Amino acid sequence: MSRLRFLHAAAVVAGIAAVVLAPREAATEGGPQSVPAVLNGCQLCHAQYVTEWADSYHGMAWTDEVYIAAKNATPKDKQASCNPCHVPNPTQTVLGKAPTLRAKNQSEGVACISCHQIPGAKPEEIGTIVGPYAADAAIKSHPNKTDKSMETDPKTCISCHGTDKDHNQYDSWKASDYAKDGKTCQSCHMPAVKRAVFDKKGAMPREAHKHTMPGAHDAEFVKKAATVEASVAAGKVTVKVTNSGAGHNFPGGGEREVVLVVVVTGADGKEAASYRETFDLRKKDNRLKPKETRSLDFDAKAATGTVKVRLLYKLSPEQDETKATVAAEKEFKF
Ligand code: HEC
Ligand code: HEC
Ligand code: HEC
Ligand code: HEC
Ligand code: HEC
Numbered sequence: 001m002s003r004l005r006f007l008h009a010a011a012v013v014a015g016i017a018a019v020v021l022a023p024r025e026a027a028t029e030g031g032p033q034s035v036p037a038v039l040n041g042c043q044l045c046h047a048q049y050v051t052e053w054a055d056s057y058h059g060m061a062w063t064d065e066v067y068i069a070a071k072n073a074t075p076k077d078k079q080a081s082c083n084p085c086h087v088p089n090p091t092q093t094v095l096g097k098a099p100t101l102r103a104k105n106q107s108e109g110v111a112c113i114s115c116h117q118i119p120g121a122k123p124e125e126i127g128t129i130v131g132p133y134a135a136d137a138a139i140k141s142h143p144n145k146t147d148k149s150m151e152t153d154p155k156t157c158i159s160c161h162g163t164d165k166d167h168n169q170y171d172s173w174k175a176s177d178y179a180k181d182g183k184t185c186q187s188c189h190m191p192a193v194k195r196a197v198f199d200k201k202g203a204m205p206r207e208a209h210k211h212t213m214p215g216a217h218d219a220e221f222v223k224k225a226a227t228v229e230a231s232v233a234a235g236k237v238t239v240k241v242t243n244s245g246a247g248h249n250f251p252g253g254g255e256r257e258v259v260l261v262v263v264v265t266g267a268d269g270k271e272a273a274s275y276r277e278t279f280d281l282r283k284k285d286n287r288l289k290p291k292e293t294r295s296l297d298f299d300a301k302a303a304t305g306t307v308k309v310r311l312l313y314k315l316s317p318e319q320d321e322t323k324a325t326v327a328a329e330k331e332f333k334f
Contacts, residue, residue, distance in 0.1 A: 037124040038105065042112045045141060047199050052211040053112065061086045061109030066315065070255070085167065086110070090117040091159040092130050098163040115156055118145065133206070141198075151209075154185040161185070166254035166281065169247075176290035178247040188247055189213050216256055219325045222313050225250050226288070226327045228260075230309045232334040237262060237298045237307055241279075241328075243288035250288045254281040257314045258288075258327065262298055265306045272302035280317075306333050 035041025043050045053059045061067065064086075071082050087106045088099035090113050104123050105111065113119075113127070120127040128143040132151040135144065150156055154170065162170025173179055191210050196203035214221035224245040231238050239262060243250040251258050258279040266272040275298045279287050288294060300307075308331045312324040 035124065035126055039108060039111065040113050040117070040124060040126055042126075045198055045200070046112075048195070049112070049211050056211060056213040057215065057217065058110035058114075058211075058213055059108070062106050063109065066255075070316075085160040085164075088114045088160065090114060090119055090127075091156070092116070092118050094159060095155050096158045096162075099159050110160070151186060152182070152184065157185045168254075169249070169252050172248040172289060176247065178290060183247060185247065189215070216251070216253065216313070216315060222325045222327050225313075226258075226311055228309050228311050228328045228330050230262075230307055230330050230332070232300055232307060235300050237264060237300050239296050239298070239309055240293050241288065241296070241311060242293040243290055246288075247290055249281075249285075249290070251280065251313060255316055256280065257282075257317045257319075259312045259314065259321075259324075260296070261310045261312060263308045264298075264300055264302055265308070266302040267304045272305060273299060282317075300334075304334060306331065 035044065039050065057064065067082075067086060071079055074082060084099050084101045087102050087109060089102045091099050092115075094100075099114070102111075102114070116129050116131065117126075118128040118130060119125070126142045128145050130145045130147050130150065131139075132148055133139065133146060134148075135146050154161075154173070158170050160167065162168055169185070173185065178184075186209065190213070193208050193210055194205050195208050197206050197208050216222065225243065226246070227242045227244045229240040229242075239260065241260060246252060260275075260277040260279070262273075262275040262277075263271060264273040277296060281287060309329060310326055311328040312321060313327045314321070314324045
């Protein structure tokens with residue numbers, strides 16, 4: 001969908017990195033004297049993170065065509081209410097509360113500073129950077145605040161993923177076994193990788209985390225969310241749909257729609273029956289809770305034949321169904 005736009009954005013970011021990388025060696029204790037306004041200079045020393053972030057929907061939160069279309073379809077007087085989460089000021093000082101609108105560099109969407117920065121006096125300053133590592137002599141390039149909970153607690157995510165009904169993964173996660181077992185948003189969406197965090201030759205490899213944030217747009221990731229089982233007995237098709245892998249409601253967001261499609265083909269090869277069931281937030285929230293199994297019965301309308309069950313994940317109700325991700329499927333003869 002917005003692949004091209006996004007590749008373009010990535011190319012621009014890479015271009016910027018290439019142009020401004022030179023002063024990196026000038027980094028001294030206390031940080032660089034001045035940083036480029038773009039991305040507050042993070043790309044000077046963390047280019048890998050910038051590349052991953054540009055590939056994420058955080059990096060595209062403001063330029064995303066799906067977002068722009070949805071906003072334009074919202075009544076004019078409500079449109080301004082959409083902007084703060086899609087182009088947010090730093091949230092470290094308001095953790096758990098909804099963010100405010102960032103006026104600068106809006107095309108950067110949910111920028112590095114949105115999650116990591118305690119702002120300095122001027123918007124283009126690096127400010128104090130909050131991160132999970134313990135205070136370390138290696139971190140000299142910017143003032144630093146250690147917050148272990150960035151790894152162990154989802155509070156970094158709540159401002160935007162837990163303060164509004166349409167975009168809330170936090171509440172259903174909080175009520176789940178995942179929360180009790182200490183499996184956080186980061187555990188699933190920010191997998192650990194061992195790598196150097198600072199782009200300098202010889203920088204020490206660290207326990208680090210990918211910033212690509214796979215979600216609804218990543219078919220392989222969506223396939224981890226659900227499983228289907230089906231059987232036929234006494235003229236009934238019984239389908240069991242389980243949210244086996246999403247740490248929150250499935251589907252995770254209010255924009256999405258999951259559709260169960262059941263088709264029975266008789267022994268003569270003709271369609272005997274077909275059924276649809278929708279799971280979403282719209283009319284009443286009937287999404288699948290974490291680890292919940294929902295059992296549904298349908299009339300088989302054939303004595304023998306084939307049952308085909310598919311669980312489609314749609315980015316919006318309007319999405320062309322042939323483009324939906326098949327989250328799970330099953331086919332068998334009876
Ligand atoms: C509380 C913060 C917040 C507010 C306010 C907000 N959004 Fe979002 N938006 C998000 C988050 C978080 C996501 C990520 C997916 C999800 O939670 O559904 C998102 C995703 C989306 C998507 C899906 C984009 C895609 O690529 O598929 C659309 C469309 C969208 N928002 C539209 C809007 C509109 C329109 C408004 C105003 C009426 C709005 N949002 C207000 C946080 C917010
Ligand atoms: C001049 C180079 C430089 C710039 C510019 C820079 N950083 Fe860093 N950053 C470092 C170094 C060096 C470390 C420590 C790496 C290590 O110890 O392996 C670090 C560590 C970090 C950490 C981990 C800190 C912790 O306590 O866990 C985060 C998060 C971080 N940087 C984010 C940012 C962000 C966001 C920006 C842009 C606003 C930025 N950095 C700009 C050099 C820089
Ligand atoms: C400052 C606001 C903000 C914070 C904080 C934030 N997000 Fe997001 N996130 C968004 C917005 C806005 C989007 C949707 C962008 C779009 O598609 O237009 C999004 C999208 C995502 C997506 C991709 C959704 C998709 O549709 O594919 C994932 C996954 C995600 N966020 C996870 C996280 C996690 C995990 C955290 C905490 C570590 C977090 N976010 C913190 C605002 C935020
Ligand atoms: C949506 C919020 C969010 C955004 C945006 C974000 N980060 Fe992070 N970042 C995190 C979280 C959460 C952690 C801690 C992950 C953990 O420990 O499990 C982290 C960790 C880090 C670390 C420490 C090492 C590691 O990988 O754990 C660095 C360095 C870092 N981020 C740099 C950046 C840079 C540079 C950007 C912008 C290109 C950026 N981050 C954008 C949330 C974010
Ligand atoms: C056990 C793994 C797991 C945990 C824990 C988890 N997620 Fe997810 N998440 C998934 C899977 C799988 C999907 C894709 C299916 C879906 O939409 O539910 C997903 C989807 C998403 C989406 C995209 C939804 C949309 O409509 O675009 C966002 C945003 C998200 N998660 C944020 C979070 C946040 C925030 C937390 C913590 C409060 C979290 N996730 C915890 C596995 C997890």
